[in-house]
Amino acid sequence: MATAAQIGKTSKENGDWLSTACILCALNCGVKVQLSADGRSIARTRGDESHPASKGYLCNKASRLNYYQDRANRLQSPMRRSPDGSYEEVAWETAIREIAAKLTAVRDAHGGESIFYYGGGGQGNHLPGAYASTSIGPLGVKYRSNALAQEKTGEFWVADRMFGGWPHGDFEQAQVVVFLGKNPWQSHGLHRARAAIREIAKDPERTLIVIDPKRTESADLADIHLAVKPARDAWLLAGMAATIVQEGLANEAWLAGHASGVAEVENTLEGIDIADCATKSGIDEAVIRSTARLVAAASSVAVLEDLGVQMNRHSTLVSYLQRLIWTLTGHFGRPGTHYIAKGLGRISDGREGGVSPVAGGRLIAGLVPCNLITSEILTDHPKRYRAMLIESANPVHSLADSAGWRQAMRALECSVVIDVAMTETALEADYVLPATTQFEKAEATFFNFEFPDNYFHLRHPLFTPPDGPLDEAEIHMRLAEAMGAVPEGLEAELSQALADGKRPAFGAMLMSKMAEQPSIAPILPGLLYRTLGPSLPDGLRNSAVLWGLCQRFAAANAEAVAAAGLEPTGDELFNAILEAPSGLVVTRQDWPAVWQRLPGGKVELALPDLLTATAKLNAEQPAEASPEYPFLLSAGERRSFTANTILRNPEWRRKDPQGALFINPEDAARLNLGEGSSARISTQSGSQDVVVAVNDRMQRGHVSLPNGLGVNYPNGDGDQPPIVGAAPNELTWSELRDEYVGTPWHKSVPARVEAI
Ligand code: SF4
Numbered sequence: 001m002a003t004a005a006q007i008g009k010t011s012k013e014n015g016d017w018l019s020t021a022c023i024l025c026a027l028n029c030g031v032k033v034q035l036s037a038d039g040r041s042i043a044r045t046r047g048d049e050s051h052p053a054s055k056g057y058l059c060n061k062a063s064r065l066n067y068y069q070d071r072a073n074r075l076q077s078p079m080r081r082s083p084d085g086s087y088e089e090v091a092w093e094t095a096i097r098e099i100a101a102k103l104t105a106v107r108d109a110h111g112g113e114s115i116f117y118y119g120g121g122g123q124g125n126h127l128p129g130a131y132a133s134t135s136i137g138p139l140g141v142k143y144r145s146n147a148l149a150q151e152k153t154g155e156f157w158v159a160d161r162m163f164g165g166w167p168h169g170d171f172e173q174a175q176v177v178v179f180l181g182k183n184p185w186q187s188h189g190l191h192r193a194r195a196a197i198r199e200i201a202k203d204p205e206r207t208l209i210v211i212d213p214k215r216t217e218s219a220d221l222a223d224i225h226l227a228v229k230p231a232r233d234a235w236l237l238a239g240m241a242a243t244i245v246q247e248g249l250a251n252e253a254w255l256a257g258h259a260s261g262v263a264e265v266e267n268t269l270e271g272i273d274i275a276d277c278a279t280k281s282g283i284d285e286a287v288i289r290s291t292a293r294l295v296a297a298a299s300s301v302a303v304l305e306d307l308g309v310q311m312n313r314h315s316t317l318v319s320y321l322q323r324l325i326w327t328l329t330g331h332f333g334r335p336g337t338h339y340i341a342k343g344l345g346r347i348s349d350g351r352e353g354g355v356s357p358v359a360g361g362r363l364i365a366g367l368v369p370c371n372l373i374t375s376e377i378l379t380d381h382p383k384r385y386r387a388m389l390i391e392s393a394n395p396v397h398s399l400a401d402s403a404g405w406r407q408a409m410r411a412l413e414c415s416v417v418i419d420v421a422m423t424e425t426a427l428e429a430d431y432v433l434p435a436t437t438q439f440e441k442a443e444a445t446f447f448n449f450e451f452p453d454n455y456f457h458l459r460h461p462l463f464t465p466p467d468g469p470l471d472e473a474e475i476h477m478r479l480a481e482a483m484g485a486v487p488e489g490l491e492a493e494l495s496q497a498l499a500d501g502k503r504p505a506f507g508a509m510l511m512s513k514m515a516e517q518p519s520i521a522p523i524l525p526g527l528l529y530r531t532l533g534p535s536l537p538d539g540l541r542n543s544a545v546l547w548g549l550c551q552r553f554a555a556a557n558a559e560a561v562a563a564a565g566l567e568p569t570g571d572e573l574f575n576a577i578l579e580a581p582s583g584l585v586v587t588r589q590d591w592p593a594v595w596q597r598l599p600g601g602k603v604e605l606a607l608p609d610l611l612t613a614t615a616k617l618n619a620e621q622p623a624e625a626s627p628e629y630p631f632l633l634s635a636g637e638r639r640s641f642t643a644n645t646i647l648r649n650p651e652w653r654r655k656d657p658q659g660a661l662f663i664n665p666e667d668a669a670r671l672n673l674g675e676g677s678s679a680r681i682s683t684q685s686g687s688q689d690v691v692v693a694v695n696d697r698m699q700r701g702h703v704s705l706p707n708g709l710g711v712n713y714p715n716g717d718g719d720q721p722p723i724v725g726a727a728p729n730e731l732t733w734s735e736l737r738d739e740y741v742g743t744p745w746h747k748s749v750p751a752r753v754e755a756i
Contacts, residue, residue: 021445026447027190029057045058048582060654061643074466113357113383114383119393119395128391134477138485149742151311154740156364157741163340164598165348169337180309183210183217186642189304207223208222214634229699231622234314234318236277239277239283239285245270246274255605258333273618305318311746313622317613321614327603339451339594369737370399374405391419394423394645397423397727400732409428415430434468436465438459443542452591453587453588455584456584458577490527560587561573624750634702634705640655642709644708656706657724659690659705661704661705667698676691677755678755685731731751736749
């Protein structure tokens with residue numbers, strides 16, 4: 001139902017529109033919604049013109065947001081798994097007490113490094129991760145991961161080593177825009193994606209290049225579509241980079257002042273056989289060369305890479321090669337090229353540090369490669385993970401090797417899932433703790449990479465949660481209390497300080513308590529929720545953790561915050577965020593500031609390990625498919641009605657209801673498959689029965705299945721109707737991964753297709 005402040009004025013009839021955001025992709029476009037007359041569901045949506053980034057734009061998916069909020073069989077009580085595999089409701093006190101006892105027992109016997117934390121946020125649900133230290137800190141949890149470690153860590157790692165941060169393209173101003181393994185028409189990735197692509201396409205002064213094996217909707221609008229062979233992007237990009245060097249197209253004057261390691265890179269690229277790159281990539285050598293010349297001659301170029309290459313062969317190397325192309329030609333640090341944004345979150349961290357305890361996988365931003373997690377559970381290694389806390393994530397469905405994940409979950413001594421639904425992962429856990437939805441508490445957008453104006457959006461809740469579910473912050477705090485990690489009387493002391501002296505006295509006491517007892521630092525977020533939270537405007541309690549973030553951010557970025565027209569103090573920044581239900585600009589920067597962010601003020605071009613890999617490309621003989629598995633499956637394609645698994649009701653999809661297997665017409669004819677026929681797709685990992693859609697956008701030998709299908713959705717009686725669509729990760733396996741950061745090759749899974 002609507003929150004107390006909104007009841008009586010939010011119904012469809014009286015026409016009030018409330019501000020929130022779409023949570024179906026990382027852009028989190030601003031949305032205005034009208035609630036139903038009973039205040040229990042979202043009745044209408046439209047774009048929020050006041051949102052600083054999306055400015056009223058929405059794609060087709062936002063109109064289906066109510067399928068997230070208004071669901072059958074809402075999880076309302078903690079659930080405990082019984083020995084027979086069924087689940088029983090238990091009281092919060094029981095669940096918290098038992099979980100705390102089990103997790104501390106694992107910690108005491110094997111150390112906090114044996115307890116794994118996964119998740120912490122989805123595409124719009126980011127604050128749980130900010131509160132998680134409240135419980136995982138006292139447990140001494142050392143290893144964690146989330147979806148970034150199966151998508152972005154390769155790119156972040158490369159970017160961090162080259163730029164000290166993650167460069168983003170200035171697509172609004174670029175003369176040449178390149179989408180690499182990216183179909184923004186369906187998967188977005190830049191604000192107002194469809195409008196932006198159309199604007200580029202119709203401007204005769206601008207050029208749109210799409211590199212994708214499939215003729216996507218974005219490719220339809222492109223000036224140049226490079227239909228690279230599936231999984232062969234590395235050769236195409238190496239050929240382009242080599243063309244730039246071998247034809248003398250590098251911007252040597254710019255490089256001399258702005259980059260280091262140039263000679264090493266040029267020496268390597270001088271040795272690349274471009275004709276061989278053409279043969280292996282499937283793109284004519286003349287086209288490779290002409291495209292490279294176009295990039296070199298352009299006044300500005302911006303490139304956007306995404307999962308089509310990041311979840312594919314040579315993914316980290318591809319992230320490097322595409323950056324070499326636009327840095328060799330000087331397309332960084334000026335309008336229309338690439339910048340490093342300054343936002344409140346640091347989601348694009350690419351710093352390397354340490355390795356995972358069993359397999360020795362490289363940790364980027366502290367994240368264990370997702371494809372290694374099950375192997376670090378299903379082992380008798382003394383350092384294996386023995387317990388797991390998972391929140392706002394569904395790894396059994398969304399990570400490689402679902403069968404392995406089910407086995408791993410059952411092998412744990414204790415597994416706990418915090419979520420709004422009995423997901424595929426929850427159904428394997430010992431305990432499931434019900435959380436409030438993203439529209440029942442304050443939540444925030446953290447994927448903010450805009451420039452020169454960078455925004456932040458704290459979403460106000462739309463609904464009062466039902467009895468039962470709790471905010472993740474409260475769950476973490478209760479666990480911390482049950483573990484004895486919260487000093488007695490501390491919460492009351494802080495609350496009193498806030499009541500007596502407002503935030504200055506509160507902040508001073510917090511600092512003094514931290515100085516006295518540094519061990520309380522991890523529980524600080526939970527303490528803020530309990531103490532500062534109740535003092536915040538109605539419904540915004542969950543935003544309390546942002547107060548601490550704002551203090552640090554304003555102190556470190558006072559000039560940029562002031563340039564945005566805000567008082568550059570933590571409190572004023574926090575207040576401004578609370579008072580802007582459609583979001584606000586929090587920093588304003590200029591192009592010279594981008595250069596200040598680079599270590600030493602220069603781009604580091606030479607990454608020795610990746611240069612060595614580049615030099616070996618011509619000797620490599622790609623053989624992704626085989627006679628037994630002749631197709632390459634793109635597992636998890638973004639389509640007009642796909643989202644992650646937070647949308648579980650299959651009725652949300654207006655098109656492609658079964659999540660069909662897309663297959664080239666010639667392949668379909670050869671296999672005797674017609675439109676709407678049934679087929680079985682098999683890999684070395686498993687089989688799924690699918691509906692066929694004959695699609696001339698697909699290359700021969702390349703098939704695709706969408707993401708987000710194959711999830712359970714019990715009806716109102718608790719019965720489970722047949723599951724709709726194929727779960728992609730029933731077909732993938734963990735060893736199919738990048739050699740540097742372990743990201744999966746979901747976009748080129750060897751597969752066999754047969755009529756059934
Ligand atoms: S682009 Fe579409 S799916 Fe993504 S946030 Fe905006 S409306 Fe939602």
